[in-house]
Amino acid sequence: MKKVLYFHHGGALGGAPLSLFYLLQAFPKDRFTTSVCCLQDGAVVDYFNEHGILTYADTRLSCFGHVNGGWFPLTNLKSIVRMFIALLRFPVSVWRTMRILGREKPDLVHINSSVLTPQAVACKLAGVPFVWHVREAAHPGYFGLRLTVLRWMFRHLPDRVICICKANADRLHVPQSKRRVINEIIDFGQFDRTLDGSALRRHFHIPDGKKVVLYCGGTSSIKGGHILPLALERLKTLYPNYVCIVSGHMTPPGLSPNRTAQILSNTQSPLAKAYYAFHKLEKEGFVLLTGFRTDIQNLLAASDCLVFPSTAAHFARPVIEAASMAKPVVASRFPELEEVVKDGKTGVLVPPDNAETLAIALANLLSDGQRMREMGECAYNETVSLFSAHARARETLAVYEEVLGVSLQESRAS
Numbered sequence: 001m002k003k004v005l006y007f008h009h010g011g012a013l014g015g016a017p018l019s020l021f022y023l024l025q026a027f028p029k030d031r032f033t034t035s036v037c038c039l040q041d042g043a044v045v046d047y048f049n050e051h052g053i054l055t056y057a058d059t060r061l062s063c064f065g066h067v068n069g070g071w072f073p074l075t076n077l078k079s080i081v082r083m084f085i086a087l088l089r090f091p092v093s094v095w096r097t098m099r100i101l102g103r104e105k106p107d108l109v110h111i112n113s114s115v116l117t118p119q120a121v122a123c124k125l126a127g128v129p130f131v132w133h134v135r136e137a138a139h140p141g142y143f144g145l146r147l148t149v150l151r152w153m154f155r156h157l158p159d160r161v162i163c164i165c166k167a168n169a170d171r172l173h174v175p176q177s178k179r180r181v182i183n184e185i186i187d188f189g190q191f192d193r194t195l196d197g198s199a200l201r202r203h204f205h206i207p208d209g210k211k212v213v214l215y216c217g218g219t220s221s222i223k224g225g226h227i228l229p230l231a232l233e234r235l236k237t238l239y240p241n242y243v244c245i246v247s248g249h250m251t252p253p254g255l256s257p258n259r260t261a262q263i264l265s266n267t268q269s270p271l272a273k274a275y276y277a278f279h280k281l282e283k284e285g286f287v288l289l290t291g292f293r294t295d296i297q298n299l300l301a302a303s304d305c306l307v308f309p310s311t312a313a314h315f316a317r318p319v320i321e322a323a324s325m326a327k328p329v330v331a332s333r334f335p336e337l338e339e340v341v342k343d344g345k346t347g348v349l350v351p352p353d354n355a356e357t358l359a360i361a362l363a364n365l366l367s368d369g370q371r372m373r374e375m376g377e378c379a380y381n382e383t384v385s386l387f388s389a390h391a392r393a394r395e396t397l398a399v400y401e402e403v404l405g406v407s408l409q410e411s412r413a414s
Contacts, residue, residue, distance in 0.1 A: 001031075001032060001033060002031070002032040002033075002107040002108065002404060002406065002408065003032060003033050003034075003035075003104070003105070003106045003107050003108075004032055004033070004034050004035075004106060004107065004108045004109070004110055004400070005034075005035055005036075005037065005100075005101075005104050005106035005108075005109050005110070006020065006024075006034065006035070006036040006037065006109075006110045006111075006112055007036075007037050007038075007039075007061075007097075007109065007110075007111050007112060007116050007119045008020060008036060008037070008038045008039070008044060008112045008113070009038075009039050009040070009063045009112070009113045009115055009116055010038070010039070010040055010042075010044065010113075011038060011039075011040030011041055011042025011043060011044055011045070011057070012042060012043055012044070013043045013044060013047055013294065014317075015135070015184070015317035016112060016113060016135050017044045017047075017048075017112075018187075018317075019135070019164075019184050019185050019317075020036070020112050021047070021048060021051070021053070022185040022186075022187050022389045023185060023389070023392065023393055023396060024036075024048075024053055025051070025389065026185075026389040026390050026392070026393035027393055027397065028397075028408070028409065031407075031408045031409070032107075032408055034053065034054070035054040035055070035056075035104065036048055036053060036054065036055040036056075037055075037056060037057075037058055037061075037100060038055060038056070038057045038058070039057070039058065039059065039061045039062065039063060039116075040057060040059060041057035041059060042057075045057050058096070058100065060092075060093075060096050061093050061096055061097060061100075061118070061119070062086060062089040062090070062092075062093040062118060063086075063093075063113070063115040063116045063117065063118065063119075064086050064087075064090060064115060064117050064118065065086070065115055090117075090118050091118075093118035093119075093122075094118045094121050094122045094125070095122075097118060097119045097122035097123075098122045098125060098126050101122060101123065101126045101128050102126070106128060107129075107404060108128075108129055108130065108131065108400060108403060108404055109123050109128055109129070109130035109131070110130070110131045110133065111123070111130060111131070111132045111133060111158075112133050112135070113133065113135055113136065114132070114133075114134045114135070114136055114138065114150070114154075114172075115136070117150075117153060120132055120153060120157050120158065121153075121157065123157070123158075124156075124157045129159045129403045129404070130157075130158055130159060131158060131159065131160045131161070131162055131399055131400065131403065132154065132157070132158040132160075132161050132162070133161075133162045133163075133164075134154075134161060134162065134163040134164065134168045134169065134172065134174075135164050135168075135184075136168070137167070137168060137171065137312070137313035137314060137336060138150055138168075138171055138172055147171075147172075150172060151172055151173045154172045154173070154174050154178075155173065155174070155175060155178075158178065159178070159402075159403045160178055160179075160180060160399050160402060160403055161174045161178050161179050161180070162180050162181075162182050162396065162399060163179060163180070163181050163182075164181075164182065164183060164184050165181065165183075165335075165336050165339045165340075166181050166335075166339060167313065167334075167335035167336045167338075167339065168336065169181060170335075171313075180395070180399050182392055182395045182396060182399075183386050183387050183392060184317065184320060184387060184392075185387060185388075185389045185392045186320055186321060186324045186383065186387040186388070186389075187389065188324060188384070188388070190297055191297050191300070191321050191324040191325055192297070192325070193324070193325045193326045193380060195297060195298065195300075195301035195325070196301060197298065197300075197301030197302030197303070198302075200298050200299070200301065200302040201302045204245070204288050204302070206243055206288075206302070209241070210241055210242065210243055211239075211241060211242045211243075211304045211305075211366045212242070212243055212244075212245060212302060212303040212304050213242055213243070213244040213245070213303065213304065213305055213306070213307050213362065213366070214244075214245045214247070214299050214300060214302075214303035214305070214306045214307070214318075214322070214327075215228055215244055215245070215246050215247070215248075215306070215307050215308070215309075216247045216248055216296060216299075216306075216308075216318045217246075217247075217248045217308075218246065218247070218248025218249040218250055218292070219248070219249070219250055219251070219270075219271050219274040219275055219278070220248065220249075221270050221271070221274075221311060222310060222311060222312050222314060223248075223308070223309070223310050223311075223314070223316075224308070224309030224310050224311050224332065224352075225248075225270075225271075225274045226270040226271075226273055226274040226311075227309045227311060227352075227353060227354075227355050227358065228244075228246075228274075228307065228309050228355075228358070229273075229274055229277030229278055229280075229281060230277070230355035231307075231309065231355040231356075231358040231359040231362065232244055232281055232286060232287065232359070233277070233281070233355075234355060234356060234359035235286075235359045235362055235363055236284075236286060238359055238360065238362075238363035239362070239363040239366050239367055241366075242286065242362075242366055243285070243286060243287065243288060244281075244286060244287050244288070244307070245287075245288045245290060245299055245302070245303060246278055246287055246288065246289050246290065247290045247291070247292065247293050247296065247299055248291075248292055249291070249292050250275050250278065250289065250291070251263065251264070251271070251275065252271075253292070264276075296318065296321060297321070297325065300321065300322055300325045300327055301325065303327060304327070304366065304372060305322075305327055305328050305329060305330065305362075305365055305366070305372060306318060306319065306322035306327055306328075306329045306330075306331075307329070307330045307331070307358070307362060308329060308330070308331040308332065308337075309330075309331070309332055309350075309352070309358055310331070310332045310334065310337070310352065311332065311352050311353055312334075312352075313334045313335065313336055314334065314336060314337075316331065316336075316337060316340075319331055319337065319340055319341060319347075320340055320383055320386075320387055322379070323340070323346060323347075323376075323379035323380060323382065323383040324380065324383045324384075324387065325380070326373075326376035326377055326379065326380040327376050327379070328346065328347045328348070328365065328372055328375035328376050328379060329341060329346075329347035329348070329379070330347060330348045330349075330350065330358065330361045330362055330365060331347060331348075331349055331350070332349070332350060332351070332352040333349040333350060333351055333352065334352065337349065340386075341379075342378070342382070345375065345378050346375055346378045346379035346382060347375060347379065348361045348364075348365060394409060397409045
C-alpha cells in the first residue's frame, strides 16, 4: 500500500481544490492511501474531511505568488513588502515542509499548484519523488526573472509535471519527457445539463423570452470585470432584450467597511469603475448582482450562454462547466481558452480588452437561438470526452506509476 501526500495552497473551494477532490473521489480506494495538507484553513479542509478525505491545515507553511491571478508587482510599497515577507518565509517554509515529509513518510507527493515552490524545493532536498501540477498561467514578472527561475525549477526539480493545458506547459518550457497534459475534471452529476433553471429565473424575476448571459468573476480585473460593463452598456443598443447575471465579489472579500469605502472612493481605479458600472446597469434592469455563489450549476441552468472576458492568460473552469451543461461561451482569445473553445463551433473567441467586439459577439449569439443551441450541443459532446473524472484519474495514476514503478490501477480496461 503506497502513500500519497498532497499539498494545496488555498482555503476556498475554487477550481483547483474541486478538481483535486473529484480526482481523489475517482481513485481506487484499495491501492494507496492519501492525505492532504493545506496552507490555509477553511472550506477546503472542512469539505474534504466531510467526504472522508484526510485533510489538515498547516498555516505556518507559505507559497510564492508568481501567476497571473496573484503575484507581487513592484508598483506600490505594500506589494513590495509582501514580496520580501514571502522571500523571508521561503526557507522557513522549506524547512517546515521537510519536517512534514519526515513525519508523513509519503512514497509520493502531489503538489497541486505551481505557486507551491517551497514545497517543491523541500521534496527535492528530502529525496521524495513528486508530481507538480500546473493549473495557472505563470506571470513573467519584471524583466522575466521570475519566469526564468520558475522554468529552471520545472526543468530540474519534479519527477513529472501535470499541466491542465498545453499552453501552460509551453510557457514554462517543461521538458517533453516530464510533461503530461491532463485536462481538468467536471462532475457531471453536479453539472447536469437536464437541470431546470426556470425556478431560478422566477426567483430573479427574469421575464420569459429574455436572454440570460452569465458571468462569474465579479469585479476581478483578470477575469474582465472592468471590460464587461463597457460591453454590456454597448449591448443595450445592439440587443437590449438581455439580462446578465453577475456572480462573484464586487469588492475584495474580507475587508472592513472603512477599507472598502476607501477603495471605492478612488473612482478612477478599475475596481471602483467596474463596481459603479455594474450597479448602474443593475438599476437599469440589465444586470443581476448575486454576490459570490457556489451553485454555478443552477446559474448555468438558468442562462443561455456564458461570457468570460479575461484580460490575461487564464484557464477558465466556468467555461468547461458551461460546456458540460450545453451552454456556449463568448470568451477572450488566449492559448489556454483556444484549447477548450472551438471558435465558431462550441463558442466565440474575441480579442481581449475590446468591449466593442465583445458586445457585437454577444449580440450576434443572443439573436440566433438556433446557433446557440447547436454550439451548446457541440460543446457538451466535446466536454464529455475530455473532462470525465474516471478518465482523468486513470491518466493521473499512470503518471504516478511512471514515477513509482508500480501498478496502482485496478484494471487498464476499466
